[in-house]
Every structure is written in structure tokens, then in C-alpha cells.
Amino acid sequence: xxxxxxxxxxxxxxxxxxxxxxxxxxxxxxxxxxxxxxxxxxxxxxxxxxxxxxxxxxxxxxxxxxxxxxxxxxxxxxxxxxxxxxxxxxxxxxxxxxxxxxxxxxxxxxxxxxxxxxxxxxxxxxxxxxxxxxxxxxxxxxxxxxxxxxxxxxxxxxxxxxxxxxxxxxxxxxxxxxxxxxxxxxxxxxxxxxxxxxxxxxxxxxxxxxxxxxxxxxxxxxxxxxxxxxxxxx
Numbered sequence: 001x002x003x004x005x006x007x008x009x010x011x012x013x014x015x016x017x018x019x020x021x022x023x024x025x026x027x028x029x030x031x032x033x034x035x036x037x038x039x040x041x042x043x044x045x046x047x048x049x050x051x052x053x054x055x056x057x058x059x060x061x062x063x064x065x066x067x068x069x070x071x072x073x074x075x076x077x078x079x080x081x082x083x084x085x086x087x088x089x090x091x092x093x094x095x096x097x098x099x100x101x102x103x104x105x106x107x108x109x110x111x112x113x114x115x116x117x118x119x120x121x122x123x124x125x126x127x128x129x130x131x132x133x134x135x136x137x138x139x140x141x142x143x144x145x146x147x148x149x150x151x152x153x154x155x156x157x158x159x160x161x162x163x164x165x166x167x168x169x170x171x172x173x174x175x176x177x178x179x180x181x182x183x184x185x186x187x188x189x190x191x192x193x194x195x196x197x198x199x200x201x202x203x204x205x206x207x208x209x210x211x212x213x214x215x216x217x218x219x220x221x222x223x224x225x226x227x228x229x230x231x232x233x234x
Contacts, residue, residue: 027179027233028113028122032061034182036071038229055105059231065113069128073105083141097141101158105132109170123173128188132164135198148206156198162214166193174231182231190222 036057057071083094109128117123136158142150156162172186197214204210 026176028061029064030061032233034059034231034233036229036231038227067111069109069111071107075103077101081141094141094143098139101136103134105130120176121173125171128168128170130166134161136161146205150205151202152205153203155201157200162195162197164193164195167191180233184229187226192220194218
């Protein structure tokens with residue numbers, strides 16, 4: 001992922017050096033819209049509150065120098081761990097294990113652009129807010145003959161499971177390759193984020209579920225996320 005960001009950032013500056021002298025007019029004007037595909041980060045959010053993850057976004061320009069940007073992220077991972085019977089085949093059957101994680105995010109930014117460098121290169125900055133939710137479930141392989149008290153499932157056992165609301169500040173630059181196509185590199189500073197972690201639930205055989213509170217936390221001026229984005233204007 002880091003290599004992707006570096007490659008796209010490098011292409012931005014190489015293209016800028018080759019095309020800066022050409023007369024050019026961008027499509028960044030009042031009423032313009034763009035679809036945004038991000039690699040290594042999206043706008044104001046990542047699935048850990050200040051982490052990095054790709055995303056799909058949409059921008060609307062009420063003027064040539066400002067934009068409203070919204071974005072969505074979603075990721076689902078699922079793996080299966082087969083049950084392996086180390087005894088005589090068929091005498092000790094069991095259930096396969098699974099490991100599942102789900103992450104959902106939505107963000108909103110207000111961006112302000114500066115056109116003082118060149119017609120193709122537009123630095124920008126602005127505030128944003130995001131809401132992120134993570135959940136997980138781990139079920140180990142278990143023998144059907146396992147004794148009472150054996151752990152069957154752990155829900156929300158990861159440290160980032162729960163909901164995070166974050167306010168961040170974006171700083172980046174966008175370079176137009178064609179009037180309808182641009183690339184940008186961006187960094188986001190986490191101004192403040194508040195996380196409410198989901199309760200951890202442990203399910204055991206023949207016993208009531210055990211629930212433990214995980215509490216909440218907040219962070220001020222945390223490490224931000226970096227990302228590169230391809231924009232298609234229409």
C-alpha cells in the first residue's frame with residue numbers, strides 16, 4: 001500500500017515537471033463534480049481512527065475554490081480454520097473455526113483550494129469529520145466432544161472494535177493530467193477522536209455468555225493518515 005502511494009505521488013510530480021509550462025484550464029469550477037478513488041487513505045478517515053484505508057468518494061464544487069467531499073469505506077474479511085482430528089478418523093469429529101472482521105466508515109470534508117502555483121497544480125486544505133465502526137468474531141476449531149467451559153466464540157476481541165468519531169484537518173495538492181482527470185496526494189492530521197469500544201463477549205460451551213466492558217478513549221493531535229487519489233471530473 002505504501003508503494004502505491006509513493007508511485008502515485010511520484011507520477012504527480014513527474015507530470016507536473018513535464019506539463020507545467022503548457023497553457024491549461026482545469027474543470028474545477030462552480031457546479032463541477034468528481035468521483036474519487038483513493039489508495040492508502042481516504043479524506044478524513046481510516047478504520048482505526050487515524051489509520052490508512054482506501055475508499056470511494058464524491059466531491060461537489062459550489063465554487064472554483066471550494067468543495068464538499070463525502071466518502072465511504074467498507075471492508076469484510078473472513079477466514080476458515082479447518083478442524084483437524086489428530087485421533088483415529090471419525091472418532092473425534094469437530095467444527096471448523098472462523099475469523100471475521102467488518103469495518104464501515106463515512107466521512108465529510110470541506111476543502112479550500114489555492115490556485116497561486118500553476119494552472120494544473122491546486123494545493124488545498126480544510127476540516128473534516130468521520131464516523132467509523134469495527135466489529136469482529138473469532139470462533140476457534142472445537143471438538144464436538146469438548147468439555148463444558150470451552151470457548152466457542154469471542155466477539156469484539158480486537159482493540160479497535162467499536163465506534164470512533166474523529167475531527168481532522170486535510171492538507172494536500174491536486175494535479176490535473178487532463179481537464180477531466182487528476183491525481184492528488186494528501187495528509188490528514190487527527191485533531192481529536194473519541195472511541196467507544198464495543199463490549200467483548202465470550203461464548204463458552206454449557207455456560208452463560210461472559211460480557212466485559214471495554215470503555216472509551218479520546219486522542220488529541222494524533223498521527224494522521226496519508227493517501228493518494230485519482231479524480232474523475234464530470
